Amino acid sequence: MESYLSMKNISKTFGVTGLKANDNVTLDVRRGEIHALVGENGAGKTTLMNILYGIMQPDSGTISLNGKELKILNPIAANKAGIGMVHQHSRLVNEFTVAQNVVLGAEPKKAAIFFDNRKAEAEVAAVIEKNRFHISPEMKISEISVGQMQQVEIIKMLYRKAELLILDEPTSILTEQEIQRLFDTLRELIKRGKTVILITHKLSEVKDISDRITVMRKGRIVSVKDTADVDEREISKMMVGKSVIFDFAKGEEGCRETVLSLEKVSIRKKRQGHPILDNISFNASSCEIVGITGVAGNGLTELEDVIAGLQKISSGSIYHNDEDITNISPKALRERGLAYVPTDRLKRGSSLDTSVKENLILTSHHDFMKRCGVFDDNKISEHSRRLISEYKIDGHSDVPIGTLSGGNIQKVILARELDNVKDFVLFSEPTWGLDVASSEFIYEKMLEMRARGVAVVLISSNIDEILTLADTIFVMYRGRLVAGRASGPDLTREVIGEYMLGLKDDFRGEE
């Protein structure tokens, strides 16, 4: 079949580091197909798509669409050529309505200077109607869900008459149901003659929806295949260059003694009509991984802050080994042995401008003092050497941690927190945005903690992660726990998805 988009011999090297993000890459996409572009973080997928969308210029190489060679100098030029991009994180203005966001930059006008809101809403409603979206143009972005935001991004591109849609990791923040809805939308678009490039590293989705696959690794194209001809294991092998184990042997269930216990914990302040945290009760026991999941905005972040001692609760109690620790300071919590791997690893988990070895002693620097009150540099360096080799951190101990890759930054945090672990550790979104190999390493460490008798709390919006690791699974919806069940074959992605969207609720009507 004739190729629709053809990117030939694209190379892009990044300034100071000399990193070859794209090395002589050639990509062919056919009209009317869903083409999956897969690869680990840093494989060069996003760079390639940024070049296609005019956000970056390649050092060399050509792009042609429909047989015509194009110079794409900026996103406006890309839009004119019929190329639209839906970014990984929402690029929307929260205060504006759906319609206002869609037309921003290409606003309909009246009397030559004024923004015509009515016309904007009518035009956007027409696009919504035609492509069978379920959203109303006059809703504000701050009132809609993450899945709907993504629809708005797609509508934005369709409004600009995009024929080729690039979707960058569109499913990473969606629930199972929302993902299915997105895929329905994509199939609908294909029927209307559009073409889709889907960037992802979730292999099940690739199998589910794509027609062809291009695999990238370290800036190069490794393989181009028809989806029907390969299975997930083969794709993953091509991505990482080695086979990845997906099934973890969780090991024996051990001792079960309650370590951390939350009783009717509430934050009464309201958000969207419900208390931020509403009567949350659960226990975390030794030798157990407690998984807590939910859709963003339903209280996961606040629960993380509460357990880490960074957010005071308005009522309820928290106990650690039967001692009341409600609303004690983070410092006191640390002294009791809290280990904590936060969601925001760049701001909360590390100090980006300081060195790896300094980051490694952030929570235990008192142990590295000489008697005269200054740091014992030899001891710090030795400590850092040991952890760098133990945690296989790819980076030197004296460089600022901010120069490391995301996976290695997370390993430094893990090393610092787990090295001193006593009986309890909190992980929040530990593998968010990380590649398969780093995620795997983190999972192994989590299971190692469990085997050592530590109580592990895992807060994660990644259902696969929760299903793989957790012994007990809780789901949060609108600030409440709506499910608390032991993991088992009956607890599938779909079931959890229903809880996450509030379609099911085990605890309604109690109390």
Add this chain to the structure above:
Amino acid sequence: MSSEGFSIPIIHNSISIMTPFLLAAIGGLMTELSGMLNIALEGLILIGAFFSVIFAAATGSLLLGILLGILMTILVSWVFGAITIYLKANVFITGLATNLLASGLTAVLSFHIFGTKGVLMFEELPPLPSLNVPPLHKIPVLGDIFFGHNVFVYMSWIIVVIAWFAIYRTPFGFRLRGTGSNPKAMIAIGLNPQNYQMLGILISGFTCGLAGAVLTLNLGAYVPHISSGRGWIALVVIYLGGKTPFGILGAAFVFGLAESFSNYAQGFIDIPADFILAFPYIITAAAMVIMSIVQNRNED
């Protein structure tokens, strides 16, 4: 003194007094909406005040003085903006630098040209024209309050209305607010958020130039540091006014009233003058505290 005879002049004066706050705050609002805190308002007002009066004196024309004064202020705001936005300097440092530059530059030029760092009197300057509509002026109370001000007062009200339309009813306003709220949204659709931030700063240059011109041309003289904190209060006015043009109009009026009251009160209330002069600033502090309490309430 009857209570009416006492309060009407206070309100009348407060309307004149609020004008520089209002103008500077409206310009500052544009910068604020584009996602930057404009702490250079104070310096920009001073630049406008100095250059408009010396150009007016040199050319003998109020209009030319105002125009050239505004032009100089826009030029300074452009330098401030270019260094901050395109050369990516820290906005606090460049903003403070602009304020220091303004006070240094005016003193140096004043000494170099007029041989003094003190007050410059321009007695030959014509007074600012004021708006008197005789039949309307006769309306009791309202006529006394709203008419007989200089043209800048009415211009500032027109600017409030224009600002409202520009912010909420034009593509420019949407893009400006889009920039402030999520610059990445702008980049994603191929618009450069930096250009909108620059426009926000240039507009503040324009309105601060006007605000400065009001101060000196009304007086027919230049007094060193005549801006005397108005740029900072304008910042408070932006927040107190809820970052909306009409909110700012209301907040500026409160400050006008406070200053007007303290001017009057010095004459006959038996408390130390220093304390009375501090009144507008006490209002500032109180207003910020009350606003933050109210905001917290609303969130709870």
